[in-house]
Amino acid sequence: MKIENKLLLRKIKKQFTQLLAAALIVAIGVGFFVTLKTVLFQYENMSEQYYKHYSLADYTIYSVGLDQSDVDKIKHIDGVNAAQGRFVADFKSGAATIRALSIPFKESLINKPYIYQGRHLENDDECMLLQKYAKANNLEIGDTIEIKIQNQKYVFKIAGLVSSPEYVYLVQSESVPMADAHDFGITFISENFFKSRLNSGYNQINVLFDDGADTAKIAEKIKEALIPKRISYDLFKSGQTSYKMYKDDLKQIDTLAYIFPVIFFIIGSMMIYVMQKRNVTKERKQIGIIKAMGLSDIKILFIYTKYSVLIAFLGSIGGCLLSISIGDYILNVFGEMFEIPGLAFTFYFYLWAVAFLLSLIVCVISNFVGIKAILKITPAEAMHAEKPKSGKKILLENIKPLWNSLSFNTRYALKASLRNKGRFFAVVLGMTAAVALTVFALGFNNSFDYLINNHYETFTKYDLAVSVQTTPLEKDIDVVSMPGVEKYSKATILPIKVEKDSKNLDYPLLITESGFDMLDIKNDTGKAVNLQDGIVLPIYIADKLGVSKGDKVKISSPSSSFDDVEVSISDLSIQASSFYVYTKFDFIKEKLNFDKAIYNTIFLKSNGDVKGLSKLINDSKSVISTTSKEQDKSTMLKLLDTISFMIQVIIVFAVILGIAVLYAVGIINLTARSYEFVVLKVMGYDTKDIVLACIKENLFQLILSLPFGFLLGNLIILGIKDEFSNDSFALTLHIYGESYWFAAILLIAISALIMIMSIRFINRVDMIEGLKSREE
Amino acid sequence: MNLYEIKNLVKVYGEKENKVHALNGVSINIPRGKFVVVLGASGSGKSTLLNILGGMDTPTEGEIFFDGENISKHTQSKLTKFRKENIGYVFQSYNLLPNLTALENVEFSTEIGKLPKDGAKNALTMVGLFERKDHYPAELSGGEQQRISIARAIAKKPKVLLCDEPTGALDYKTGIMILNVLCDINKKQSTSIILITHSQDIAKIADVVIKMRSGKIIDVFENPAPQSPNEVEW
Structure with missing residues (x-):
């Protein structure tokens, strides 16, 4: 092995924990990036394939009294690839609402169900049931479900468990975009059943366009072709709620995939800068010797750069391993919200390569900024100790009455903390980021919680919203006179x-x-x-x-x-x-x-028993479906449960970030100042007073970091709130007071932990050895 | 041809009122293959001269020719190459790399000079420390560290060995041992040696003595009968 590599390896052995701390920060940044980007790519690829292979309708016409002749008219319009009619309606099945979609015995052309288990329909008394609903209600192939259609109960045997490209999100309505699968399900029933038993035609026609067709023009032609039939409304794929939510998801995941890595990369690069600047200062004489021996500046820079390359490499490997270990779990969490068959975490080599390249660039650049002093010093200069930097007045010193009123200990703490601004601000930045991430994570949760509670507790005053058959306003139906x-x-x-x-x-x-x-x-x-x-x-x-x-x-x-x-x-x-x-x-x-x-x-x-009233109402002939405020609220709260895992992950990473930065920079601070501690000790300054000064310095950093962290946490939520708002809800910033307290206490706890380490270090400083090690 | 030809060398540190003339018009020729001692008190400019001779620093004014090549206008990269190919250093405080063993410290020098690794082992044998090759500097005495430092300097077969008060941090006995090693190298390998010291007694072992004071050469003389280091006392 080359001697220069031996030198590097031995240095790494000595500074392994610091190197590991920096690599950990890079790893979390890479982990976030790779995980979220993989989720994004995988989600997008699988969804697009699903939409394509299972033919999600490009356009849907909603009307009443449509029939096959209407479908045939549409089929002949230029630019129309396929058209298919169907009957769709909501019915009751026990306490749940079931949306029945008619489907021909032969394979469907548009909005085809994906069969997980079982088979396609062969008889009128069979159905294919949404797997999510079946799971939530413990139903299996061969079981039966009872559906009340036009006041008559029909029993269907479950022939298949399916998912549908139309219901990637289980959208019941605009106001219930993510229905509880226990209370709302989708079932496919034969077209023949609706025709023969209910004598009903179609109320929807789904259309697939040719690739590259002018969709707006064709839609106009379709509407013209259906005259004089009255179209309730028409909907392009881009307006379909589930599809819109999928598109919103892509934007949200993409936004998060950049925000977190940027924060961690900034902190990581700051750490590398501080570590390497310190290494160059400490190894100034060694650099001089090597230069005197004839090693070029470029080669010396290269030796130091290898250190940052190693951080980038370890960080990237660690990040990718982290991604593998949590990727599937995150997809499972997402799987609670949406359903894409075959969605699983996968390996995108180029994503890993990009992550490595990004971390390499960040690490090498920050490394260079830290070590560029190597280029400036001649070997002769490097052989001598660096001239001590002359002290500078800090701002507070100009306010004489205030400055003079401070104790020596406080004045020393203030001046000492600002002597090496790079290290001081690295700690402040690390603390700020840890607080910001915690405030963001909790605040994001708070904002959703506030939205849900405010909406359902303050805004919504009703208990049940009942969808009924169209009725003249002056006429009452039985529902309004029911007891309760x-x-x-x-x-x-x-x-x-x-x-x-x-x-x-x-x-x-x-x-x-x-x-x-x-x-x-x-x-x-x-x-x-x-x-x-x-x-x-x-x-x-x-x-x-x-x-x-x-x-x-x-x-x-x-x-x-x-x-x-x-x-x-x-x-x-x-x-x-x-x-x-x-x-x-x-x-x-x-x-x-x-x-x-x-x-x-x-x-x-x-006036009391909402569930009892809901049951009664469901038996009414006039009622199509009901939704209850409590049910909607609990569905929304379940969404909060699913994001709570993400919140926990972010808080854990915030803690790691805080510990890593404070530990790595703290160690550097302590070793760099051991000479100063020794001098103070030799002069008879008590160890307790040195510790007190360090605590004050730490407090100074905390006082600066907390407001900036709170502010940054708020700004991140403000920056992404629009991405997380959609036609169903608009996220507004609302962070509870206890979240700020939690973030502050967490940071204080981390600081206390690092303070304990500092006290142990100060207590162990050897006066004799320390006097030999003046470095700054 | 002389090893060094130095013409009117000036070195100024600092600016304006803080200017310090470390060298103030130094001109001298240094012959090849000789043991040269630069003698002077602290602040006389001898270390500055040695640094400039070794390409570790550049002069403010004047010219230095090494083997006929003007190195005073060399860029930093050319000076690096010059040091790599021609100069061996021995410092007063040894300046060994603490994270490398004795052998690795010497091998580093051959590695930089792209020379065979055997050279390192031979150099260690020459200074009588091959059996201590796996020890780290902290595990060696001052004299041993200085011998390792000499081995590191000679391993790459330099044209000149520049020694900055090599016995300054050592006791008398060890100092004599180091001077013997240097004299051996000078005689057996014909390697030119330029040694700076403030000790009149050490100057007795030199072929040529250059006396300096306040950045100027005040005397240059050849020693008609250089003494052996064993005869010197200080």
Whole structure:
């Protein structure tokens, strides 16, 4: 082995813990990057393959009374690759809601189910059930399920357990984007069953376009071809909720895949800089000797660079191993939220290569900044001890009365801490990052928790939202007079398009009666919104459209036969979820010249037993489906459970980061100052006083780090909140006080741990040896 | 041809009011193959001269020719090459690399000079320390460390050995031993040796003595009968 490598290896042996600390930080950065990028690539690749091979519809028409002739008309339009009709409706199966999708006996062309177990349908009394629902309800192949269709109970034998490209996310509705699989499921039933038993046609036509086709033009042609049939609404793939959520996920994962590695790489590079700068100072004479012996500057730089290359290498290997060990677990966590068959952690060689290259660049650059002094010193200079740096006044010294009032110990602590600014700020940066990560992790959780609790405890006043058959407003149905109903409000929910200039968005319009109090809709002044003339938009939608109070927008609803109706925005509501466009029956009736108002939803408040009331309501002929506030809330809280693993991982990494930085830089600080400690000891300064000064220095760093850490944690959430907001909810920053306390206590605990190490070191300093080792 | 030809060498440290003239117009020719002692008190400029002769530092003014080649205008990389190929150093405080064993310290020198490793073993044998080859500097006495330092310097077969007060940190007996080793090298290998010292007595072993004071050469004389180190006392 070359002597220079022996030199390096022996140095590494001496500084192994420091090297390991730096490599650990790089490893976490690489681990985050590789894991999240692998999850992203794998999720995207598998999803796109799934969507392609199982033919997720490019376009869907929703209407009533559609039949095969309509499908045939669409098939003949240029640019249409395939078209298929189906019947879709929600039914009750016990307490659960089952969405039944008709499917032909021969293989489906569009939105094909992926069969995990069992087989395709062969008989009318068979069904294929969503595996997630089957698992949640302990159902297996050969079991039966009972579905109540038009007040008659039908029993279906489970022939297959499946997943569907349409339900990667189990979207029940816009307001329930991730339904609880125990309470909501999807089943495929033969088309023949619906035709022969229920005499029903299609209410949806799914379409696949040719590659590269002008989709907007073809959609127009399809709508023309279906005239005079009334289209309720149409939906492109990009607007399908589950697909939109998948696309949002990609953005979110990608954002996180950069934020965390950047933080860890910055800290890692700072550590390498401090370590190597210290090494060059300590080994100044050795560098001089080697230079005198004729080794070139470049070769000496290369020897030192090998140290950082090793950190990059160990960090990359460690990060990739970390990625392998937690990757599957993270995918399983994601698997709780979405379902992609065959989704598993995999090995992307080029991703690992990129991670290694990135960490190599970061490590080598920070290494170079730390060691560039090698180039400046001549061998003759290097042979002599470096001239001690002249002390500089710190800012506080200029405030004479304050400075003079401080004890010698405090003045020493303040001056000592700022003498080596690189090391001081490396510690502050490490502490700041550890606090920021903790605040971010807990704050992210808090923001979701606040969103859910605020939405379901303050905003939502009803207990049950019941979807009913369309009924004239003046007519009551049996539901409202059931025992247990404390009060109710009738409403209509219909899909509309809101348009301003070139921007348009699809949202449900909620039409209510006067005095509607089932939702606590308030504006930004905290007052109840004005539902008089016009519509009320949630601020989230208004921001997306770029409109404000008093502006005019156009609304359209093909299902209700109104198009481009101009309405003014009477107020803007503050809310974080359940984004409706609000208006009143009176206004909409007058504006649209409707003869009479109808309703399709009843919001109910129970006087006690919500579950009992829900059971009763489900037996009503008029009821299509019900959702309960508590059920929705618990589904959302389950989402919090799934992200809690990520939160724990981030907190663990924040602790590792804090310990690694404080330990590595702390060791350097202590060894560099051992001469100073000895001099103080020789002069008769008590060890306790030296320790006290170190504690004060540490406190000084803590005082600086905590506010910056809190601020950075807030900024990270603010920076990503839009990525984590979607049509179902808008994340707002809300960090609970206890999260700040937790982050602060965690950092203080880490500092205390490192302080104990420092005290042991100071106690062990040998006065005789220490006097020989003046380095700075 | 002389080994060194030095013309009007000036070395100034510091700027403006803080200027210090370490060398103030030094001109001299140093013959090849001789044992040369540069004698002077502390602050006379002898270490500065040695550093410039060895290419460890550059002059502010003046010229130095080594084997006819002007090295005073050399870039740092050329000076590195010059040191690698021509110069062996022996320092007062040994300056061995603490993380390397005796043999590795010497081998490092042959490795830098791209010479066979056997040279290192031979050099250690020459200074009588082959049996201590696996010891780290901290495990060796001062005299042993200095002999390792000499072995390191001669292992790469330099044209000149520059010795900066090599006995300064040693007791009398060990100092004599070191001087004997250097004289042996000078005689047996014809390696030129330039040794700086403040001791008049050590100067008695030199072929040529250069006396310096306040950055200037005040006297140069050839020793008609150099003494053996064993005859010297200080």
